[in-house]
Amino acid sequence: MTDDGFMGPPWQMDWTPKAQAVRDTLPEHVRKTVDAVRAELVTAKDPYFRGVDTDADLPDGMKVRPIQSSVPKGPRIFFFGHGHGWLRHTFVRRVEDPQIVVEEVFWQ
Structure with missing residues (x-):
C-alpha cells in the first residue's frame, strides 16, 4: 500500500472478452x-501515466496518452509497435x- 492507503503495483x-x-x-x-x-502497465507506479514525460521510461516505440485530456482519470491508449x-x-x-481493464486491442 502507498502512503494514502491506496494499493500499488x-x-x-x-480483459474484455472481445479484447482477449x-x-x-x-x-x-x-x-x-x-x-x-x-x-x-501492471508494474507502472501511476497507472494513469499523469504528468509530463511520465511514459519516458517505456521501451522504444511505446507511449501512453489519455483518450480525452479533460478526463485525467479516464481511459488511456497505450500505443506500441511504433504506432x-x-x-x-x-x-x-x-x-x-x-485493476486495469483492457477494453480493446488493435494492430495494423
Missing part, C-alpha cells in the same frame, strides 16, 4: 509485444482490488 489486469479474442488472433510476435505492454498497434484500457481504482 503490481496491478491486477482483466483479438489478442489471441494476433501473430505471435505481436502477442509478445502485447505481453510486454501488459508488463509495463502500429494500440491497446485501450481503463484503471478501476478500488481500495481492495484496483
Whole structure:
C-alpha cells in the first residue's frame, strides 16, 4: 500500500472478452509485444501515466496518452509497435482490488 492507503503495483489486469479474442488472433510476435505492454502497465507506479514525460521510461516505440485530456482519470491508449498497434484500457481504482481493464486491442 502507498502512503494514502491506496494499493500499488503490481496491478491486477482483466480483459474484455472481445479484447482477449483479438489478442489471441494476433501473430505471435505481436502477442509478445502485447505481453510486454501488459508488463509495463501492471508494474507502472501511476497507472494513469499523469504528468509530463511520465511514459519516458517505456521501451522504444511505446507511449501512453489519455483518450480525452479533460478526463485525467479516464481511459488511456497505450500505443506500441511504433504506432502500429494500440491497446485501450481503463484503471478501476478500488481500495481492495484496483485493476486495469483492457477494453480493446488493435494492430495494423
